[in-house]
Amino acid sequence: MKKRRLGLYDLAASIFVVGCLIFLLAPEASHRGEAQWPFVVFGGGAVLLALLLAAFAMLRRRLLPAVGKKSADPCAVDFENLSEEFRTRFPDGGMERCDFRPHFDGFAVNAWSAMLPVGNEQTTREAALALLNEVAAWLRDHSGAFQVGDRLQLIVGFPESVKHAGRQIFKCWLPASGLDRLQGLDFAAVGGAFHELESWPVGVVWPNAEPAHAREAAATLGMSSQSHAPPA
Incomplete structure (x- = not known):
């Protein structure tokens, strides 16, 4: 099974999680009487770095030319x-x-x-x-x-x-x-x-087809001319 390569979004997400965990340790340090500023500084720095990486990854994806993607194949x-x-x-x-x-x-x-x-x-x-x-x-x-x-x-x-x-x-x-x-x-x-396909002619209006009223008129005219024609 082919392994998926980690991208910038994965790295940013990991750093963001670490930063949040460091932030969560600040109240515990305060409860023990220890200084909170290291947790705030390092946690905030990790979150900021994660946001910068995510923004860079998004910008790089948008700047990639469409032609470059097509040329890959x-x-x-x-x-x-x-x-x-x-x-x-x-x-x-x-x-x-x-x-x-x-x-x-x-x-x-x-x-x-x-x-x-x-x-x-x-x-x-x-x-x-x-x-x-x-x-x-x-x-x-x-x-x-x-x-x-x-x-x-x-x-x-x-x-x-x-x-x-x-x-x-x-x-x-x-x-x-x-x-x-x-x-x-x-x-x-x-x-x-x-x-x-057997059904392809069904429902087609042919360009050379006479309208129904024209055929009826022609048939009536033919019958009339025959009735007045002299015997052979």
Whole structure:
């Protein structure tokens, strides 16, 4: 078990306790007829020193630059830069990760991008596949930025402006070790999986869909023209 290093706050707390104990000895000394001033001086000095140490520790913590804290973990800085590049390439998406050790030896990385419906269900599915392919290709080109034990999940779906639930169209995953060998969307060939959510078209208003009143008007017009048409 790794031991925790004592910091300035711990030292200040210890000195403060000692100072308080010295103060408590002053009445006992007075009761015995001894001088109280040594206890008051040393006790007060210890308390003052503890307060100064605590103030110094607080000041040092506030003066530490945030950049210095980030630079302590180069991998975190590299991934943050990679996420920024991903968002630049896919403005409606993002990328984040979570440490999944010891469940597996690496991070779970989520890379996603949203899109709006295009035309109808079929054209939207084709556009989603094309977007998924672009995300996979971008990750493959940056495969060296991931650790061997990482697992990547790729998601393409709708934003909340389209619908609130069931927005995912495709959800795929693969190990980072197979990313550089990925061909197109053949995730299974590199130890991953491809999954299309069945409910993604439900509740979507397609841009090319005719309003109900327009369809009824067209049907009525068609029936009227047929009734007045000459026999074939």
